[in-house]
Amino acid sequence: MELIVRSPFEKSLEEIENFLMRKIQWVRKQLAFFGTQEPAQVERRYISGEAHYYLGRQYMLEVAESHREYVSVSRERIMLYRRSENSRDLMGAKQLFLKWQSEMVAKHLNERYRAMSRLFDYKDIPTMEIKAMEKRWGSYRVKTKSIALNAKLIHAPLDAIDYVIVHELCHHEHHDHGKEFYKLLSRKMPNWQVEKKKLERYGALVCG
């Protein structure tokens, strides 16, 4: 990434440097925000200006003071409110953020799982658990008739989350990736290939 400064011709280099020094915090914030591509590969510090993916969109984290500690999402920001006496406690910021994120994982994955299950006329809907997985977005276990979803799906768009769930729900009927499996998948989600592409940006596999 490069930084280009345009200035009027008569400005001296010193004046330009002074201007940049005054703006340095803003510049750093912008660089941190636009320079981040993939959430999992960046070490998180939970400070203002950091980019975080949430449901497929990039948000800028902003830490602010408040009388109570909580996290809220506005159009382009994730606000992390800390009590002033805790403002230097970076571990606490991380814990607050991760607690909020795991609540959002549970909320959204459970909601989408319920919604996608309705597309199937299974009498016995597989049980679902949310797990931290390294190489898969989701998996289906024949033995226990259960589906595991990767907690990292919270970074992906809702449509892509739906695709993972529908894919795994199709395995309840067809355990392998044979012709019948894809027939069922295409019937339940005609645009599944588009959603699969979206997920590939984020790196993990749907099924091993």
Ligand SMILES: [Zn+2]
């Ligand atoms: Zn599969």
